[in-house]
Amino acid sequence: MNKSIKRYFAAVAIFGFFAAGAFVLSTRAAAGQAAPQEQTSTGAELFAQNCARCHGETGHGGKGPDLTSQKRKEKWKDSDEKIVNKITNGGFIMPSFKKKLDADQINSIAEYVRTLKP
């Protein structure tokens, strides 16, 4: 192999190295930018934003019923399903959240509701 061919390969290798690096950095940057949107709010935050105006900051009720009572805890003890359905579909007065919140968000609110202290 003569010198100029060697130099050519070296140049290609160096260019390739930087191109790959730039690619990795750009995808990292893109991922970094996407992160805040993907970051899920906690059940507590979502409850404060969506539910507290009717059920109270602590879930003890207001316009909507107290979500902390023993009777309700009993009803919900086996699964989140009833709470998830209620949030998804709403009730007589309670609005439906299926357009506003995704399934993950609804699940995390349901989990949070179960932890509310009487």
Ligand code: HEC
């Ligand atoms: C506009 C006021 C309002 C908002 C906002 C609201 N609720 Fe309700 N919620 C009610 C009312 C009123 C009822 C009872 C009657 C009915 O179903 O409409 C109720 C009932 C419920 C029940 C059923 C209680 C039972 O007896 O089993 C659950 C669980 C519940 N709400 C959770 C939530 C959660 C979680 C959110 C937030 C995602 C939320 N609610 C937002 C007013 C509201």
